[in-house]
Amino acid sequence: MSGLFGVVSKEESCTPTLFYGTDYHSHLGTEYGGLAVSGDGLRHKIHDISQSQFKSKFFEDIGRMAGRMGIGAISDADEQPLFTRSRFGEFYIVTAGLIENKEALTQELLSRGLSFSEPSKNGINTTEIIAKLITLGDDLIQGIEKMFEKINGSCSLLILSKEGVYAARDRRGYTPLVLGKNDGMWAVTSETCAFTNLGFSPVKFLRPGEIILLNEKEGLVSRTPGLPDNQICTFLWIYTGFPASSYENIGVETVRERCGRALARQDKDIDIDVVSGVPDSGVGHAIGYAMESKRPYRRPLVKYTPGYGRSYTPPSQETRDLVAKMKLIPIRSIIENNRLVVCEDSIVRGTQLKNFAVKKLWDCGAKEVHVRPACPPLMFPCRFCLSTRTTAELAARRAVRALEGRDVEDVAGYCDATTEKYKKMVEWIARDLEVTSLRYLTLHDMVAAVGLPKERLCTYCWTGEHPGAKNPPKEDTQQTKNPVRTDRP
Numbered sequence: 001m002s003g004l005f006g007v008v009s010k011e012e013s014c015t016p017t018l019f020y021g022t023d024y025h026s027h028l029g030t031e032y033g034g035l036a037v038s039g040d041g042l043r044h045k046i047h048d049i050s051q052s053q054f055k056s057k058f059f060e061d062i063g064r065m066a067g068r069m070g071i072g073a074i075s076d077a078d079e080q081p082l083f084t085r086s087r088f089g090e091f092y093i094v095t096a097g098l099i100e101n102k103e104a105l106t107q108e109l110l111s112r113g114l115s116f117s118e119p120s121k122n123g124i125n126t127t128e129i130i131a132k133l134i135t136l137g138d139d140l141i142q143g144i145e146k147m148f149e150k151i152n153g154s155c156s157l158l159i160l161s162k163e164g165v166y167a168a169r170d171r172r173g174y175t176p177l178v179l180g181k182n183d184g185m186w187a188v189t190s191e192t193c194a195f196t197n198l199g200f201s202p203v204k205f206l207r208p209g210e211i212i213l214l215n216e217k218e219g220l221v222s223r224t225p226g227l228p229d230n231q232i233c234t235f236l237w238i239y240t241g242f243p244a245s246s247y248e249n250i251g252v253e254t255v256r257e258r259c260g261r262a263l264a265r266q267d268k269d270i271d272i273d274v275v276s277g278v279p280d281s282g283v284g285h286a287i288g289y290a291m292e293s294k295r296p297y298r299r300p301l302v303k304y305t306p307g308y309g310r311s312y313t314p315p316s317q318e319t320r321d322l323v324a325k326m327k328l329i330p331i332r333s334i335i336e337n338n339r340l341v342v343c344e345d346s347i348v349r350g351t352q353l354k355n356f357a358v359k360k361l362w363d364c365g366a367k368e369v370h371v372r373p374a375c376p377p378l379m380f381p382c383r384f385c386l387s388t389r390t391t392a393e394l395a396a397r398r399a400v401r402a403l404e405g406r407d408v409e410d411v412a413g414y415c416d417a418t419t420e421k422y423k424k425m426v427e428w429i430a431r432d433l434e435v436t437s438l439r440y441l442t443l444h445d446m447v448a449a450v451g452l453p454k455e456r457l458c459t460y461c462w463t464g465e466h467p468g469a470k471n472p473p474k475e476d477t478q479q480t481k482n483p484v485r486t487d488r489p
């Protein structure tokens with residue numbers, strides 16, 4: 001994952017706004033932060049933020065980076081912004097997305113005589129591939145459009161050049177970009193939560209494939225109008241987005257509350273004492289559950305916030321497990337002798353939930369633990385915007401393998417919540433998690449909670465259906481897309 005922020009100021013330096021605006025994307029990445037500013041020439045700075053927060057790393061740099069236009073990124077994978085000197089000028093670029101045919105594109109560019117120079121822990125830096133593809137166009141706009149045609153997956157980007165800040169939203173719209181304005185500035189962001197405290201009002205959610213230019217003189221210049229059809233990532237509302245953000249004008253926290261209400265409506269047959277959520281992303285769902293069920297929302301597990309990020313984002317499983325283990329502290333007086341509902345955004349592998357949440361609840365004397373994920377079972381790793389795990393790692397796929405005695409490719413029966421297969425799969429996962437009961441939100445209720453037509457939402461990781469993708473899904477049962485890194489400085 002990556003989060004992007006760009007800003008153009010009419011009069012004053014943009015760097016304080018750029019600093020805070022980029023920092024508000026810290027929930028989307030734990031590895032690198034980077035800023036680039038156009039003032040007396042183009043300047044940039046990148047820091048490894050895996051061991052300390054973006055703010056502390058950039059606090060001193062920002063005083064040395066005056067300029068009226070800038071872009072920034074926080075990411076999980078590669079260092080950015082990257083600089084390119086092309087035949088249509090110099091620019092910095094930041095990207096967010098996932099390129100499935102990265103290896104093929106790398107080979108194609110190498111065979112055309114291009115070279116790669118950026119260091120990357122994951123082979124070739126994805127943003128460098130994007131930059132090289134763009135420079136093959138006749139100009140920046142045509143280069144971006146040609147790049148969109150070449151990639152499988154998704155890519156939203158910001159480019160800082162002498163002309164201003166270009167923003168281009170991924171052509172299928174999996175990842176969002178939002179334009180905002182305040183008295184003296186224009187800004188573009190992945191997350192609208194970056195706007196509120198900086199005084200920006202959202203002006204428009206960019207359309208898929210739309211390209212705009214922001215500059216000091218003209219403000220907003222539309223370059224290409226974009227496409228009407230959209231496949232925005234549903235997981236933004238369920239898990240990855242910040243509660244104070246909204247996408248397509250639909251608030252994250254509101255959707256989470258609706259998911260929680262729908263979960264509670266499925267649960268007329270159980271009696272409980274306490275409603276809770278696994279912090280942080282399970283909390284909104286749990287509040288919705290509590291409102292609907294009229295049972296008290298309490299916090300049997302609290303997150304020790306200072307210094308602990310999301311347990312999903314670090315690239316190594318070891319680090320993810322360590323964060324998951326250390327950050328949640330149980331409160332025995334709320335847990336002991338109580339029947340608990342625990343809302344969770346989703347279950348990926350299930351091991352963190354089992355070992356670092358459910359086990360803590362049992363150890364503190366819980367009487368019953370009912371787990372309620374706010375989406376259906378994850379059946380396919382994301383192909384479009386998240387660096388997710390392999391198919392084989394997913395809890396639902398482990399259940400299918402155990403039930404079938406082998407890997408099966410056609411899992412349609414397990415995706416349908418009305419089938420016996422689905423029921424057996426959920427029972428298997430519940431046993432594996434060692435919980436009293438497990439009940440997932442249905443696809444229908446999740447889509448209804450978001451409120452957009454189903455065809456405008458990507459639901460691939462639950463259904464395997466991918467109307468916008470170029471190629472059929474590849475079964476990735478052997479290799480992890482996000483390998484464990486041991487070379488962190």
Ligand code: SF4
Binds near residue numbers: 235381383386459
């Ligand atoms: S596959 Fe899942 S995580 Fe990826 S874009 Fe689609 S809904 Fe989002």
